[in-house]
Structure formats: C-alpha cells, structure tokens
Amino acid sequence: MMSSEHDGQHGEIRGEAGTLVLTCAEPEDLAPLAAALAEVLAPGDVLLLSGDLGAGKTTLMQALARALDVGDDQYVSSPSFALVHEYTGRLPMVHMDLYRLDRQEDVEDVGLLDFFDRPGVCVVEWPELLGTLAPTERLEIRIEQEPPAARRLTLVPQGMSWRQRLDRVAARLAA
Numbered sequence: 001m002m003s004s005e006h007d008g009q010h011g012e013i014r015g016e017a018g019t020l021v022l023t024c025a026e027p028e029d030l031a032p033l034a035a036a037l038a039e040v041l042a043p044g045d046v047l048l049l050s051g052d053l054g055a056g057k058t059t060l061m062q063a064l065a066r067a068l069d070v071g072d073d074q075y076v077s078s079p080s081f082a083l084v085h086e087y088t089g090r091l092p093m094v095h096m097d098l099y100r101l102d103r104q105e106d107v108e109d110v111g112l113l114d115f116f117d118r119p120g121v122c123v124v125e126w127p128e129l130l131g132t133l134a135p136t137e138r139l140e141i142r143i144e145q146e147p148p149a150a151r152r153l154t155l156v157p158q159g160m161s162w163r164q165r166l167d168r169v170a171a172r173l174a175a
Contacts, residue, residue: 092120
C-alpha cells in the first residue's frame with residue numbers, strides 16, 4: 001500500500017497496514033475516490049459503508065453512481081425507509097441501508113442477503129447489522145467527520161482481491 005503522504009485535491013492520502021486513509025476537505029472531494037473505485041469494481045463486489053448520520057455515506061454513494069454511469073434520471077438517495085434502491089449503470093448497483101433494522105436476523109428475514117448474489121455491485125450502509133453475514137470478500141469504507149467539514153475515510157480490504165485492487169485505487173489517487 002502507499003507509504004507516502006500526498007497533499008492535493010484529495011487531501012491527505014496514506015496507507016497503513018493494508019488500508020487506505022483519505023482526508024477530504026469537501027464533499028466534492030469524494031468524486032475522485034468514487035472514480036478510482038469504479039475503475040476496479042466488478043460484478044458481485046460488496047462495499048460496506050459505515051459512519052455516523054451525516055458522515056457522507058450517501059454522498060459517496062451518489063459519486064459512485066455517477067462514476068458507474070448511472071443516469072441522471074435515476075435519483076440516488078438513501079434507502080432508509082425502503083431498505084433497498086437499485087440503479088442501472090455500467091454495472092448494476094444495489095444500495096442497501098440497514099439503519100432501520102434491529103438485528104442480524106432481520107437482514108435474513110427480509111431477504112437482503114439475496115442481493116449479494118446478483119451480478120452487480122452491492123453497497124451497504126450501516127453494515128454493522130450484517131454481523132457474521134458480511135461477505136468474506138468486501139471493501140469496508142469507514143467515514144468519520146473531522147470538524148469543521150472534513151471527512152476521514154478509511155478503506156479496509158477484506159480478501160486478496162480487494163487488497164490488490166485497493167493498491168490500484170491508491171495509485172490512481174496519488175497520480
């Protein structure tokens with residue numbers, strides 16, 4: 001992973017123990033990350049987005065949808081009440097929000113695990129509720145707010161495929 005620091009449009013970029021850590025000063029700074037992720041995404045990928053309310057999870061999802069050519073006619077919003085939104089782009093996207101669920105068993109009971117077997121990309125907000133149901137191969141993205149408006153993103157690859165692809169994401173952001 002990257003061992004150097006880079007200050008520029010994307011804020012600080014550095015790698016630690018297989019992770020990629022970014023600091024974004026503005027929400028617009030999430031677009032380069034989304035574009036770099038879109039280049040390495042493949043059918044069946046799962047991204048887990050965690051962070052407090054208002055941290056920027058849905059903003060990152062919107063940037064990722066644009067990077068995957070989801071049309072402007074498909075409004076990307078948080079599916080907090082519907083649990084799932086689906087979008088059509090270069091890769092189909094499923095956007096899940098588990099915020100309203102109470103336990104891991106609820107994820108199974110409402111059939112959300114079936115979305116992991118679809119040929120697109122699945123993005124899950126509030127993935128803590130997956131518990132042991134989280135797929136083995138996944139990219140975890142943790143978003144933390146840093147006053148006044150900055151965001152610290154920590155990308156943690158789970159599985160060999162994501163470790164290799166996260167190196168490519170880091171290289172693109174550093175370029």
